[in-house]
Amino acid sequence: MLRTFAEVKNxxxxxxxxxxILEGYLNAIEKQKGLNIFLEVFExxxxxxxxxxxxxxxxxxxxxxxxxxIGLKDNLCYKNHKVSASSKILEGFESIYTATAxxxxxxxxxxxxxxxxxxEFAMGSSNENSSNGPVLNPINSEYVPGGSSGGSASAxxxxxxxxxxxxxxGGSIRQPASFTGTYGFKPTYGRISRYGLxxxxxxxxxxxxxxxxxxxxxLLLEVMAGEDEFDGTVSTKPVENYSEKENLSNLKIAVLQxxxxxxxxxxxxxxxxxxxxxxxxxxxxxxxxxxxPYLDYMVPAxxxxxxxxxxxxxxxxxxxxxxxxxxxxxxxxxxxxKSRSEGFGEEVKRRIMAGTFVLSHGYYDAYYTKGQKVRRVxxxxxxxxxxxxDLILLPTTPTxxxxxxxxxxxIAMYLQDIYTVHANLTGNPAISIPLxxxxxxxxxxLQVMADHFEEKxxxxxxxxxxxx
Numbered sequence: 001m002l003r004t005f006a007e008v009k010n011x012x013x014x015x016x017x018x019x020x021i022l023e024g025y026l027n028a029i030e031k032q033k034g035l036n037i038f039l040e041v042f043e044x045x046x047x048x049x050x051x052x053x054x055x056x057x058x059x060x061x062x063x064x065x066x067x068x069x070i071g072l073k074d075n076l077c078y079k080n081h082k083v084s085a086s087s088k089i090l091e092g093f094e095s096i097y098t099a100t101a102x103x104x105x106x107x108x109x110x111x112x113x114x115x116x117x118x119x120e121f122a123m124g125s126s127n128e129n130s131s132n133g134p135v136l137n138p139i140n141s142e143y144v145p146g147g148s149s150g151g152s153a154s155a156x157x158x159x160x161x162x163x164x165x166x167x168x169x170g171g172s173i174r175q176p177a178s179f180t181g182t183y184g185f186k187p188t189y190g191r192i193s194r195y196g197l198x199x200x201x202x203x204x205x206x207x208x209x210x211x212x213x214x215x216x217x218x219l220l221l222e223v224m225a226g227e228d229e230f231d232g233t234v235s236t237k238p239v240e241n242y243s244e245k246e247n248l249s250n251l252k253i254a255v256l257q258x259x260x261x262x263x264x265x266x267x268x269x270x271x272x273x274x275x276x277x278x279x280x281x282x283x284x285x286x287x288x289x290x291x292x293p294y295l296d297y298m299v300p301a302x303x304x305x306x307x308x309x310x311x312x313x314x315x316x317x318x319x320x321x322x323x324x325x326x327x328x329x330x331x332x333x334x335x336x337x338k339s340r341s342e343g344f345g346e347e348v349k350r351r352i353m354a355g356t357f358v359l360s361h362g363y364y365d366a367y368y369t370k371g372q373k374v375r376r377v378x379x380x381x382x383x384x385x386x387x388x389x390d391l392i393l394l395p396t397t398p399t400x401x402x403x404x405x406x407x408x409x410x411i412a413m414y415l416q417d418i419y420t421v422h423a424n425l426t427g428n429p430a431i432s433i434p435l436x437x438x439x440x441x442x443x444x445x446l447q448v449m450a451d452h453f454e455e456k457x458x459x460x461x462x463x464x465x466x467x468x
Contacts, residue, residue, distance in 0.1 A: 001028065001159040003212040005219065008067045008162055012057065018067045019050045022111060025069050029114070029160045035136045037154045039074055041114040042081060049111045056109060063108035065223060068216075070105055071155045071164040074115045075122055076207070077196040078102055085198045086130040087120045089343030090323045099196020100231065101165065101207045101224040108223050113161050116151030120345045121314065122167050122200045124148045125175060125416040126407065129347040134404060137180060139442060143401040146176030146416075149210070153180040156210040163211045163220060167197055169204045170302050171396075171420025174432035174447060178396035181434045181443030182210050185217045188452045189427035190235040192221070193228035201309035202233075204302075204424045214466065217431070218242040218459045237453055246460050251285045254389040258295040259419055264398045269444050272436050273395060276446065279468045287393070290385055297374055299414055302421040304358050304371035310348075311355030319343065350410065375425050382426045386451040391461055395419050396432040396445035419447060429455050433462050 001024070002008050008021060026046075029038055046069075056062040072078060075085045077095035084090040098106070106112065119129040127135040127150025135150040137143040138158035145154045149166030153176035156164050166173040168186035177184025186208045197207055209220040225239045255277060260270065277287045319325040319339020326338035344352070358367035385392060396419060407413045423430035429452070432445035446465065450458035 002162065003159060005065075005068050005162055005216050006213070012067050018053045018057065018111065019047065021067055022046055022050045022069055022113070025113060025159075025161055028158065032138065032158050032160065035138055035141060035154060035158065036117055036133055037135055037138075037151045037158065037160060038071070038114045039084070039086070039117050039132055039151075040082060042112060045081070046111050046113050049106075053109045053111065064219070065105060065108040065110040068110045068162045069113050070110050071113050071116045071152060071161040072102060073118050073149050073152045073164070073166045075118060075167055075198040076102055076165055077198070078112060078115075081115070083115065083198065085121045086118050086132055087344065087348065088131045088324050089317045089319070089340070093323050097196065099207075100193035100228045102196065104224050105220070116155055116164060118151050118166075119148035120348050121198070121310070122148040122169055122172055123310070123347050123351055125171070125413050126402075127151065127176070128404065129345055131345055136404070137401055139180060143403055143442065144179070146179035146397075146401060148172040150176050152210050153177055153182055153184065156180070156182045156212060163209050163216055165207060166210055167200075168206050168208050168424065169200050169306060170424050171417045173208045173210065174396050174420050174430060174445070175416060177210060177432040178443070178445030179401040182212060183214060183217050183431065183433055184208070184210050184445070185221070185431040186423060186429060187221060187225065187455060188235070188429045190233050191429070191453065191455070192224045193231040193234045195228055195230035199313040201306035202313060203309060204306055206424075214433070214459055214462050215243060221455060235453070240456050242456050242459055244456070245463065246456070248457070248460050248464065249284060251391065251461065252389045253280060253285055253287045254290040254385050254392045255287060256292040256295070256392060256394050257289040258292050259394040260289070262295070262398060262418065264415070264418075265395060266399045266438070266444075268438050269395055269399070269435075273393075273446065276435070276465065276468055277393070280464075283464070288389070290389070292381065292385070294374075294378055294381065295418070298378065298421050298425060299418055301371045301374040301378070302417070302425055303354070303414060304367050305375065307351045307355030308359050308368050308371075309355070311352050311359060314348070314352055317343065347410075378422070379426045382422070382428065390457060392449040394447050394449070396447040400438045400440060400442035400444050423449050428452060429458055431458055431462055433465060
């Protein structure tokens with residue numbers, strides 16, 4: 001089982017073909033199909049791509065990702081292939097164009113193997129909200145893989161592809177990475193084009209990779225990042241050589257005291273985090289506790305703002321233009337009402353209703369405007385920390401993965417994002433790297449946040465943490 005791109009390249013230089021590597025992944029998908037990770041395997045187009053890449057390798061014209069096999073979260077468009085955001089309302093919809101991030105991978109000869117199950121419209125923290133049923137955690141199938149990019153995390157953890165793409169609106173890459181023992185990375189807002197990503201909350205959403213190594217995450221960012229004429233929110237800052245390794249010394253690291261003192265933080269995760277801090281100090285880095293008194297405001301502010309944006313973004317799914325249309329509807333109004341009521345799942349409807357409420361007349365200032373003010377306060381405080389410190393260290397999740405159907409209360413589910421929404425509210429890059437294994441046998445991650453566009457420093461610091 002080839003888990004990293006370095007292993008793929010070694011296999012190719014030892015005489016393996018890209019086709020045989022692809023076959024290995026296809027076999028792994030078939031063997032573990034009970035985990036409900038892939039919604040569709042693009043076997044025909046993947047084999048066509050593999051054949052082309054093999055030809056390019058033999059004549060020396062292959063791109064820098066030749067042989068890397070990548071799965072796509074089911075909210076990323078890929079021309080002439082189905083995409084549904086794991087929702088009944090987009091049943092049978094086929095994309096007429098390819099997302100910029102996906103196209104850039106294909107241009108460097110990566111192979112797209114299929115589309116991966118996720119929470120419907122990327123709304124959820126457990127991957128139990130898919131119209132296609134839940135994804136099971138490959139480490140222990142009684143547990144959830146996290147969400148919303150649970151399929152993307154699980155595919156990489158289960159060895160079904162070299163890497164995968166997910167989207168992160170409030171932790172949807174980092175939280176499942178923590179639950180599956182993989183690397184999950186969310187770049188700075190605007191670093192990767194969102195063109196071709198089905199929108200949930202446009203000022204929060206970012207595309208990012210799941211990998212089994214930091215090197216692969218850095219390489220994928222290098223390929224996908226950069227300006228794009230199709231996305232006005234993308235940054236024009238030059239793309240750095242993120243793969244370049246640098247030795248960092250005497251770093252100043254902030255640990256958010258409130259995240260360490262949260263009541264719900266698992267004791268074993270806390271101890272492991274403390275050991276990591278002690279080891280960093282022994283290496284000569286300074287690690288300080290810094291107060292961030294807004295922890296309790298982050299999840300409410302996040303849900304006010306993201307549901308408002310979702311209410312607006314999801315109005316286009318109406319049963320008229322494309323996708324599911326209720327067969328029981330008579331007349332225009334009933335077509336809209338019934339198609340949306342039958343097409344959307346419970347969680348998506350809950351968030352659309354909440355968002356429509358916070359944007360409604362009489363409540364707009366009390367909720368939406370106030371939420372934006374809170375977001376500014378959070379950004380200012382975070383920027384102040386980065387004026388003094390190189391990086392922020394905090395847990396990715398308060399606990400390891402929980403059992404399927406264990407968390408029934410929506411508010412308890414929303415609190416799963418307590419440590420991850422910070423980076424989305426402020427637009428900072430953040431990564432979850434595997435920190436260890438709990439005595440319950442499940443993995444958990446450690447999260448690193450960096451200043452805007454400081455991904456290179458974050459990757460190099462993550463390498464230090466790996467060695468610890």
